[in-house]
Amino acid sequence: MNISAKSSSVLDEAHAILDRLGVDKSAYTDGSMVSFSPITGEKIGKLKTVNAKGAAAAIEEAHAALQTWRLTPAPKRGELVRLLGEELRAAKADLGRLVSIEAGKIPSEGLGEVQEMIDICDYAVGLSRQLYGLTIATERPGHRMMETWHPLGVVGIISAFNFPVAVWSWNAALALVCGNSVVWKPSEKTPLTALASQAILERALKRFGDAPAGLSQVIIGGREIGEALVDHENVALVSATGSTRMGREVGPRLAKRFARSILELGGNNGGIVCPSADLDMALRAIAFGAMGTAGQRCTTLRRLFVHESVYEELVPRLKRAYASVSVGNPLDSAALVGPLVDKAAYDGMQKALGEARAHGGSVHGGDRVNLGHPDAYYVKPALVEMPKHEGPVFEETFAPILYVMKYSDFDAVIADHNAVGAGLSSSIFTLDMREAERFLAADGSDCGIANVNIGTSGAEIGGAFGGEKETGGGRESGSDAWRAYMRRATNTINYSKALPLAQGVSFDIA
Ligand code: NAD
Secondary structure: OOOOOOOOOHHHHHHHHHHHOOOOOHHHHOOOEEEEOOOOOOEEEEEOOOOHHHHHHHHHHHHHHHHHHOOOOHHHHHHHHHHHHHHHHHHHHHHHHHHHHHHOOOHHHHHHHHHHHHHHHHHHHHHOOOOOOOEEOOOOOOEEEEEEEEEOOEEEEEOOOOOOOHHHHHHHHHHHHOOOEEEEEOOOOOHHHHHHHHHHHHHHHHHHOOOOOOOEEEOOOOHHHHHHHHHOOOEEEEEEEOOHHHHHHHHHHHHHOOOEEEEEOOOOEEEEEOOOOOHHHHHHHHHHHHHHHHHOOOOOEEEEEEEHHHHHHHHHHHHHHHHHOOEOOOOOOOOOEOOEOOHHHHHHHHHHHHHHHHOOOEEEOOOEEOOOOOOOEEEOOEEEEOOOOOHHHHOOOOOOEEEEEEEOOHHHHHHHHOOOOEEOEEEEEOOOHHHHHHHHOOOOOOOOEEEEOOOOOOOOOOOEEOOEEOOOOOOEEOOOHHHHHEEEEEEEEEOOOOOOOHHHOOOOOO
């Protein structure tokens, strides 16, 4: 099916997809929260929202579902996630297209986001038979010590607009196999893809048969609904993805009631191009990392440090790539760069470019591109040559701005690279083993993700995903990230006839 924005409105296409996926029409036509497509700026939904009382009711229902789900054997829980993966495969084209409509992603990125959902489901199915603990040597004879991992409780998910569905699946697939129930508060900018994902999950639940009602829920609303999730005593863990500003509010509130958090916050990701770099490779990686998704990935490349010996060769090529990149409507063109999410994003970009100029930066690109939709914000990605690492370079501006700086000394460039608040992703382009290893060493990149000869964005689900410092410290997805969704119990069993105390303590009662 290929209804282009020219032959039919974006709204019509979005509603046709939601209809095919089985979403109740009244949920997105009869409410008060308006959603827009960044592609045309057109209104595409009027969402029914919940209030704080409704959010609490959903949480309590999820808490009731938890009581049986946590006793369901983990491999059986995995079966539900396997079915979810199957339903996602069947719905990939529709959901990917809806991601493009609602978040403005180009088709391969919209589909790629759904592929990431499928991948995490596959991963979680395998994991459902591998939720293992250690058996540990004990100091006492006739004893055995081991770790058991139990379900944690209700997992709250707060997600950002730029990965409207993948972030939910990273959390939900793991949370569900770990025996938890889930309550999801999606971004107010992308509620339709959330309703669609929930409908797809409901298909899987129906085929599964006997999962408890209310096991996984979506609550539509603004920030205050996120706050209701954060503050509810029955939510054991909140996985919150969004800006560092949001994390600063959510983190202390969760800490106050000793709830767990996974914070996945802003990034201000850097790349270093060394004298020995394969410049062809670096050019492609930088272009995708900095301009892909219109600079609206948490892992977008925002700061580039180029060694003075290759600056004059690389930077003019980069400028040509910037000047020639296609910006356009992702629904009816092969453009590589789609729209910014909204006017606030455009204004933020222009403000940062103004500050860069005030600090002596030389700006290439950054202008608005007129596609005939006054409420849609398309821009030429901006490359900014900065005399120094200063001013707006320290901030994450969620738009396609790449600050480029020249360096001469390797130690100094590592220090500049690490000098920002965020610590999400980083990369180095070098064929020099010493530079590569130093970048990955304890005194190298301070980020949660450090790559060699690969850009900063486009992580695979097999590794743990997340970052340090103002990125929040959370880890999601692969490796042992599942442990955050479970509660660890240390069990010591005495099968002897004596009661020796640890550390040789004696306590002989008469
Ligand atoms: P945002 O912070 O504006 O909103 C994110 C979510 O948090 C939304 O659902 C919002 O309703 C909710 N929220 C906001 N304030 C809240 C509060 N006080 N209490 C509870 N919930 C609250 O972010 P955005 O504009 O949607 O997304 C862009 C940001 O997200 C960027 O900074 C980007 O780097 C970051 N991001 C990080 C990751 C990561 O994995 N580290 C992934 C994607 C996006």
